[in-house]
Amino acid sequence: MPTKINNGFYRLILDSIPVAIVTMDYDFKITSFNSQAEKLTGYSRKEAIGRPCYEILNSSRCTHACPLQTAGDINMSSSDLESEITNRHGEHIAIKTSVASVLNEDNDFIGYLEVIEDISRQKRREREKSNFFSMIAHDMKSPLIGISGLIARLKKEKICAKNEKLRMYLKVMGETEQRLESMVREFLEYCRLESGQIQLELSQTDVENVLQQVTAMHQLMAEEKNIVLSLGGGSLTPIEVDANRLFRVFTNIIDNAIKYSPRQSEITINARETAAEIIISFQDQGRGIKAEEIPYIFDAFYRIESQEDIGGHGLGLAASSAIVRQHGGRIVVESEPGRGSVFTVRLPKDKTGNAKEGGGRMI
Ligand SMILES: Nc1ncnc2c1ncn2[C@@H]1O[C@H](COP(=O)(O)OP(=O)(O)OP(=O)(O)O)[C@@H](O)[C@H]1O
Ligand SMILES: [Mg+2]
Structure with a gap:
């Protein structure tokens, strides 16, 4: 063990860590690549350094939902993003990624850090x-x-x-x-x-149309509690989705919003799009969810205990999240106990990564 902490010592630590660590400059070119990254991708450090990260990491997120873009744009980190990389030998490996932008002592942005964990066994x-x-x-x-x-x-x-x-x-x-x-x-x-036994039945779908149908279907249920259920937004670019399964996702989320909201409150649904994604948010003024409960609400049979006797099996969100993940998207939750929750469904426009422009509204 070296007595003096120097670059060589840090190199040793980086190479001993059991996760892949890759750093990039602001042009997404790789600047460092530890031993685990070599094992995961099949590329040597010499081959990787200087090459664009998307060529070496070749992850399913690289083309349509690059987490580095977000980290760089808004100067923050994101963690536990699941995706799949295709390594040099053509093998698909399930991974979990955390990214952060790297700042120097003067707080200037100098590049990105990505930590990648192989979760294929899990x-x-x-x-x-x-x-x-x-x-x-x-x-x-x-x-x-x-x-x-x-x-x-x-x-x-x-x-x-x-x-x-x-x-x-x-x-x-x-x-x-x-x-x-x-x-x-x-x-x-x-x-x-x-378990991936269900194949999605994909077809070009107007997601706005699906939302309109689900909203109309829930109006009566909302009215019974004097809840105002409204859908905002205009036209969206049609995307390839399994419309029936997406219908189920929206149904589960709206059903929850109504179930877990008090009488005389409001539920607002909004749909918008970026070049790469369709983003649908469901905002309620319900009982909210404590931060420590949020990671578990997508687990099968997980229900938060409450005084009220509200029926359910604890399966709606588990199934919804599995469906959205199969579409290459994700569901994000923001919530404040006692004030309400926002469930946001983010769907990639193109699972192959070729984001199409035009048609709908961009943010
Ligand atoms: N909008 C919401 N506001 C507050 N809590 C919510 C909301 N949506 C979900 N939850 C919490 O998350 C838990 C899991 O939701 P999920 O939809 O999976 O199950 P459920 O509604 O209990 O039953 P099921 O959907 O199977 O009928 C709920 O029991 C509830 O405690
Ligand atoms: Mg439910």
């Missing part, structure tokens, strides 16, 4: 777990269908016509079975989405 384990759960959920469906058939038959028996108590028991049994069946169905769909 992703494989998650897929295996989802496959296992989806098998269990699938096996639960058949006995439930059997129970529901038997309940229907019992209801037709003469003994039921004469016995009110029996009819009431059967009604409760039927409703409970229906709830369980819907939960199993939702969970099965979620597991299939998570």
Whole structure:
């Protein structure tokens, strides 16, 4: 171990860290590349230095949602962004990235830092777990269908016509079975989405149109609580999405906004676009979510305890986030307990990265 802290010592530390660390100048050219980055990408330090980062890192975010652009533009960092890189040998590796802009002592911007973690083993384990759960959920469906058939038959028996108590028991049994069946169905769909067993059915879609339909569908539910539900914005460039699944995402988010908002409040939906993304925000004046709870609300079956008895399985956001991720997008949440939340869905216009201009409004 060197006694004096010098560049060589820092080099040793950088090469011993079990994550890839890459720095870039303001032109996105690589200025340093540690050993783990060599292992991950298949390029040597000598080959990487001086080359544009998108040529070497070749991540699915490079072309349409480069995190460095944001880090540089607004001088802040972003962390835990999941994507996939294609290494020199053509292998796809799931990664988690954190980026930050680098400033010198005078606070001048001098480049970027990117920390990349290989999460392919973790992703494989998650897929295996989802496959296992989806098998269990699938096996639960058949006995439930059997129970529901038997309940229907019992209801037709003469003994039921004469016995009110029996009819009431059967009604409760039927409703409970229906709830369980819907939960199993939702969970099965979620597991299939998570494990990549569901292929999106993509078609050119006017997202504004989908939003209009979902908003119209929820007007009655909102009116029952005297909630004003409004949709702002104009036309958007059509993009390739699975319209039915996107419909579900919007339904889940609006459904939550209504469920977790007090009477006589407002829910505002807004859609806009940049050159690369369609951005839809859902703002409510509901009970809000504590910062420490936010990372967990997208986990299956996670529900925040509350005094009120609000029904749900804790699957809506888990399924929504899986659908949005399959589209190459993400859901971002900002919330203040007691004041409300904003759920923002960001969808890339082009999953292949060729952002198209024109058509809709830009921000
Ligand atoms: N707009 C919101 N305002 C406040 N809390 C919210 C909001 N949306 C979600 N949550 C919290 O996040 C949790 C998870 O939401 P999610 O939609 O996954 O499940 P759910 O609404 O409980 O059940 P399900 O959607 O399966 O019927 C909720 O239980 C709630 O505590
Ligand atoms: Mg919900």
